[in-house]
Amino acid sequence: MTAPDPLLIELRDVRKIFTTDEMETHALGGVELEIQRGEYVSIEGPSGSGKTTLLSILGLLDTPTAGTYRLAGELCSGLSVRESARVRNRQIGFIFQTFNLIGDLTVQENVELPLTYRGMPASERRDRVVAALEKVGMAHRAKHLPGQLSGGQQQRVAVARAVAGSPPLLLADEPTGNLDSHNGDQVMALLQGLHQGGATVCMVTHNPEYARHATRTIHLFDGSIVDETRRGPA
Amino acid sequence: MTVDALVQDARFALRSFAGAQTFSVTTVALLAFAIRLALGAAPRDVLLLVLRRSAALVAIGVGAGLAVAVVATRVLRSLVFGVGTLDLEAFSLAAALLVVVALVASYLPARRATRISPMLALRGD
Ligand SMILES: Nc1ncnc2c1ncn2[C@@H]1O[C@H](COP(=O)(O)OP(=O)(O)OP(=O)(O)O)[C@@H](O)[C@H]1O
Numbered sequence: 596m597t598a599p600d601p602l603l604i605e606l607r608d609v610r611k612i613f614t615t616d617e618m619e620t621h622a623l624g625g626v627e628l629e630i631q632r633g634e635y636v637s638i639e640g641p642s643g644s645g646k647t648t649l650l651s652i653l654g655l656l657d658t659p660t661a662g663t664y665r666l667a668g669e670l671c672s673g674l675s676v677r678e679s680a681r682v683r684n685r686q687i688g689f690i691f692q693t694f695n696l697i698g699d700l701t702v703q704e705n706v707e708l709p710l711t712y713r714g715m716p717a718s719e720r721r722d723r724v725v726a727a728l729e730k731v732g733m734a735h736r737a738k739h740l741p742g743q744l745s746g747g748q749q750q751r752v753a754v755a756r757a758v759a760g761s762p763p764l765l766l767a768d769e770p771t772g773n774l775d776s777h778n779g780d781q782v783m784a785l786l787q788g789l790h791q792g793g794a795t796v797c798m799v800t801h802n803p804e805y806a807r808h809a810t811r812t813i814h815l816f817d818g819s820i821v822d823e824t825r826r827g828p829a
Numbered sequence: 830m831t832v833d834a835l836v837q838d839a840r841f842a843l844r845s846f847a848g849a850q851t852f853s854v855t856t857v858a859l860l861a862f863a864i865r866l867a868l869g870a871a872p873r874d875v876l877l878l879v880l881r882r883s884a885a886l887v888a889i890g891v892g893a894g895l896a897v898a899v900v901a902t903r904v905l906r907s908l909v910f911g912v913g914t915l916d917l918e919a920f921s922l923a924a925a926l927l928v929v930v931a932l933v934a935s936y937l938p939a940r941r942a943t944r945i946s947p948m949l950a951l952r953g954d
């Protein structure tokens with residue numbers, strides 16, 4: 596097996612224009628971005644600067660109006676709906692601000708969900724679910740419903756769901772935005788641990804303290820990358 | 830399809846009957862589909878999910894209905910002269926018809942569910 600290309604993400608002149616009744620919003624204007632495997636990138640910028648839009652394109656939840664996106668060497672522009680679902684499922688783990696666990700599924704079933712869309716055998720799924728829940732310290736709540744958990748616990752389960760399939764890329768949009776500082780710290784410690792374990796993390800955060808965990812911070816303004824801060828390995 | 834999925838569908842149907850959740854396309858339901866799509870469900874997975882869950886609802890409803898019919902026939906026969914034995918053929922036909930109607934009726938909402946944008950999971954509006 597050959598080692599994977601160290602370049603994980605490559606955006607070239609990516610633009611995103613939202614058109615709503617005669618109004619055009621240029622949410623992203625010509626973004627150039629490269630992210631290597633193993634980087635921990637934080638994205639910051641004022642409200643409306645395009646952070647969520649950028650993350651949605653990196654996560655194949657939305658498509659750019661123009662420009663190209665390569666993820667793990669695969670050209671993602673022009674993929675069909677089904678193909679982008681496959682790429683999301685295998686390459687990307689999402690952590691949302693609002694946790695987004697499915698309320699009528701147990702913790703265990705939530706973590707298993709992305710694996711079922713891969714057609715993974717049940718025994719392997721079970722092993723991975725247990726391992727992922729243990730990683731975030733939530734194995735003892737496997738049979739609970741999300742509604743029976745605190746916000747911090749729900750977000751830890753969401754982290755387990757994101758990593759259960761070992762995707763190369765983790766994307767998080769303000770993962771601590773709905774948490775108090777204690778629970779926020781716990782979730783950030785998990786992300787830091789995952790990064791140290793080799794994951795590539797790309798996170799939007801308003802918290803400068805948390806942004807310092809990252810090896811690189813990208814500053815967005817008005818849909819463009821206006822500045823970058825790099826830090827040595829922590 | 831896995832046994833687990835069947836168990837989840839049955840549980841969903843039972844809770845629906847218990848009134849803990851409704852099958853209407855609520856914001857919560859829309860969000861749940863968007864989350865599944867974001868996690869890598871293909872449109873076909875979502876289509877099958879909705880159809881399966883409708884089928885589970887109908888199956889449990891029909892099962893309960895048949896049980897009531899069996900009991901009612903017995904009771905009636907002991908009270909009224911001339912009521913025939915259980916007309917299995919008619920019951921099965923009615924049940925089958927119900928299942929078909931329900932699946933046809935849920936096909937359009939199911940198709941709509943496949944077209945939800947996974948962006949909903951990220952932006953939540
Ligand atoms: N679906 C949409 N339709 C129209 N305009 C949109 C849509 N989504 C986003 N926008 C606009 O695109 C711009 C960038 O939005 P985005 O959500 O990426 O900002 P953000 O940096 O994540 O802001 P925040 O910090 O408030 O989350 C904003 O001007 C926003 O109003």
Ligand SMILES: [Mg+2]
Pocket residue numbers: 646647648
């Ligand atoms: Mg945002």
